Amino acid sequence: MTSPVVIITGASRGIGAASAKLFAENGYAVCVNYLSNHEAATKVVNEIRESGGIAIAVQADVSNENDVERLFKTVDNELGQLAVLVNNAAILQPQMRFEMMSLERIERTLIKNIASTMLCSQQAIKRMSTSHNGNGGCIVNVSSGASRTGSPNEYIDYAASKGAIDTFTKGLALEVAAEGIRVNCVRPGLIYTDMHADGGEAQRVDRLKSKLPLQRGGLPSEVAEAIYWSASDKSSFSTANFIDVSGGL
Numbered sequence: 106m107t108s109p110v111v112i113i114t115g116a117s118r119g120i121g122a123a124s125a126k127l128f129a130e131n132g133y134a135v136c137v138n139y140l141s142n143h144e145a146a147t148k149v150v151n152e153i154r155e156s157g158g159i160a161i162a163v164q165a166d167v168s169n170e171n172d173v174e175r176l177f178k179t180v181d182n183e184l185g186q187l188a189v190l191v192n193n194a195a196i197l198q199p200q201m202r203f204e205m206m207s208l209e210r211i212e213r214t215l216i217k218n219i220a221s222t223m224l225c226s227q228q229a230i231k232r233m234s235t236s237h238n239g240n241g242g243c244i245v246n247v248s249s250g251a252s253r254t255g256s257p258n259e260y261i262d263y264a265a266s267k268g269a270i271d272t273f274t275k276g277l278a279l280e281v282a283a284e285g286i287r288v289n290c291v292r293p294g295l296i297y298t299d300m301h302a303d304g305g306e307a308q309r310v311d312r313l314k315s316k317l318p319l320q321r322g323g324l325p326s327e328v329a330e331a332i333y334w335s336a337s338d339k340s341s342f343s344t345a346n347f348i349d350v351s352g353g354l
């Protein structure tokens with residue numbers, strides 16, 4: 106029997122890397138997409154292969170249309186028919202008040218976080234939808250608790266980009282529901298990853314964790330479980346569904 110195939114964008118580090126390992130443990134052939142950290146992506150792939158799994162690393166900027174086409178064609182050729190897409194890659198830029206943000210920064214946030222998810226979803230639908238002769242599949246979008254809090258005084262642009270991911274999830278789920286594709290969304294909050302350093306505060310989770318009802322930061326592996334469940338047959342009656350993995354916030 107051939108392994109089901111998953112593409113996880115931004116899987117060289119953090120939540121994406123934890124998800125790649127979990128899908129591999131469950132028998133998936135995994136495409137570990139990354140932007141520039143070849144060493145980190147190779148480490149994830151090697152770990153999966155050493156455990157007997159199937160994985161490839163594919164560099165592609167998922168906000169670039171040509172790169173996205175190349176990413177999906179590489180997976181067609183090297184792994185086979187796509188079953189799951191996890192739209193995980195995103196960026197965070199330094200904390201600042203909203204009126205200080207340049208148009209260049211705002212555009213970068215919106216393109217890297219929203220257009221990337223949309224471009225990858227287009228390619229996935231063309232392969233999965235029964236209206237394109239596909240066998241169906243699942244798309245899991247990784248949003249953020251920021252879509253609900255708005256991230257005042259930190260990064261409203263990022264929060265707004267995640268609000269767009271929530272709305273996109275809802276609309277796309279309903280548009281393709283009758284074509285064998287489920288689209289769900291996982292919203293993490295305060296997870297120990299490198300992303301907070303990009304926002305200018307590497308220790309942010311430790312500063313804020315006491316404000317969470319669960320009184321601690323989360324692990325990438327805890328988010329990966331929700332992503333995996335959303336893509337698995339165990340969630341077969343769920344679409345346009347949102348799971349918050351954010352310690353009760």
Ligand code: NAP
Pocket residue numbers: 114115116117118119120121138139140141142143145165166167168192193194195196217221247248249250251292293294295296297298299300301
């Ligand atoms: P992370 O540790 O900063 O890792 C980001 C990953 O995305 C890396 O693998 C990076 O590749 C890749 N990447 C970034 N831009 C890309 C692009 N344009 N094309 C392809 N790959 C790209 O991030 P994380 O904290 O695990 O976050 C994962 C997801 O969870 C994001 O959607 C984030 O918004 C969301 N989230 C995180 C938290 C949290 O507390 N950490 C909270 C809420 C939501 P390289 O290694 O090559 O740079």
